[in-house]
Amino acid sequence: MKDEHSQLARSIQHNCNISDARFAGNYTMCVYLLKMREYFRWEMAQNFGSSLAGNDVGKWLSEREQLWSDIEHQDYANLELGGESFDPFHAEQINGRLLDHGLVYSAGIGQKSKPHFFLADLVEHQQHDDYRIYVAAREHARDLTSPPAMSQDKTIYIRRESFKRMVWEKIEQWRWNKPQNAMAHAIACYDFDTDLHRALDQMTHHELDSAILHEIGEIRASKHLRGWDKMVADLMFTQAEIMARAVRDHLADAIATLPVLVENHQEASIHFYVANLTNMRKHIFPSLIAAYDDWLETGDISKLQRLIDDSRDHWKNIGHEMLALYNEHGENSHQRIETLVENNKL
Numbered sequence: 001m002k003d004e005h006s007q008l009a010r011s012i013q014h015n016c017n018i019s020d021a022r023f024a025g026n027y028t029m030c031v032y033l034l035k036m037r038e039y040f041r042w043e044m045a046q047n048f049g050s051s052l053a054g055n056d057v058g059k060w061l062s063e064r065e066q067l068w069s070d071i072e073h074q075d076y077a078n079l080e081l082g083g084e085s086f087d088p089f090h091a092e093q094i095n096g097r098l099l100d101h102g103l104v105y106s107a108g109i110g111q112k113s114k115p116h117f118f119l120a121d122l123v124e125h126q127q128h129d130d131y132r133i134y135v136a137a138r139e140h141a142r143d144l145t146s147p148p149a150m151s152q153d154k155t156i157y158i159r160r161e162s163f164k165r166m167v168w169e170k171i172e173q174w175r176w177n178k179p180q181n182a183m184a185h186a187i188a189c190y191d192f193d194t195d196l197h198r199a200l201d202q203m204t205h206h207e208l209d210s211a212i213l214h215e216i217g218e219i220r221a222s223k224h225l226r227g228w229d230k231m232v233a234d235l236m237f238t239q240a241e242i243m244a245r246a247v248r249d250h251l252a253d254a255i256a257t258l259p260v261l262v263e264n265h266q267e268a269s270i271h272f273y274v275a276n277l278t279n280m281r282k283h284i285f286p287s288l289i290a291a292y293d294d295w296l297e298t299g300d301i302s303k304l305q306r307l308i309d310d311s312r313d314h315w316k317n318i319g320h321e322m323l324a325l326y327n328e329h330g331e332n333s334h335q336r337i338e339t340l341v342e343n344n345k346l
Helices: 003-026 029-043 054-071 091-101 160-177 182-188 196-224 228-234 239-263 267-275 279-284 286-298 302-342
Strands: 079-081 084-086 103-109 115-128 131-141 149-152 155-159
Touching: 003 054, 003 079, 003 115, 003 131, 029 054, 029 160, 079 091, 091 103, 103 131, 103 149, 115 155, 115 160, 131 160, 131 196, 149 196, 155 160, 155 196, 160 182, 160 196, 182 267, 196 239, 196 267, 196 302, 228 239, 228 302, 239 267, 239 279, 239 302, 267 286, 279 286, 286 302
Parallel strands: 131 155
Antiparallel strands: 079 084, 103 115, 115 131, 149 155
């Protein structure tokens, strides 16, 4: 990287550290330690599957937590580029200076209001209708959470390196107890026992395609749900917020993700999809799990296919009713929204 871009990466990493200092405590201890192990692996450029020395990880962890303590109350720094100073959340302006250099930057607000920043090599740029998809590879700056896919306005960021790490984390979690669940079926579709790195690359490639489909579905869903983001922001830290995110995710997948996976018989990706449904998504859509189990038992995917078609209208209608309640009652709508979703599980 050029000296200017190296300095930019350091400034972005500083902002990532501030974000982590403020929000890393939101994880359970188990998830926190797993994420910190993989964060250490990324920072030290360790290969997946390589043994990590406990003493080295422990020393790094203590130093990182001390750094967080020192900077937790600092403001996010502006980013200097081409003699100009940019607000770190003005990603579009910053990318205007970076894309021609093969770099891509993102800044946004994720779950529980945590800011996310990253700087990475740009490997692919797609245009779909009126929105853009940037696929990033090697990351030069990132935070602990490092979401593998994000959408902002009409721009989608897919982070291949973070996605690969997320897949690896899922595999590591499964290996602790090796339950015979959807994740076991997904892993069994690849040769992880004899060629871990090739299998991980294959799974990452397939699930990246699914992630792009989901993000396309998110944007298409937003066209049906005007004002959704404002509603979710006003419902922050309520059960209704979690339900709202689950409803839109289900709508997005009914629009774009699941039809492709089922039509193309992408069995490994269907297993991986079910394995990574959140508890709320499973709670409000129990028939999806039933249809998946039926497919496992009979090999007949038609029940799952019919359910996807039916669910598209269902989740769209529930979304409209949620918005109507919010428009009528504002921030006080959360209990009514929770009751609505609870009474309309599919």
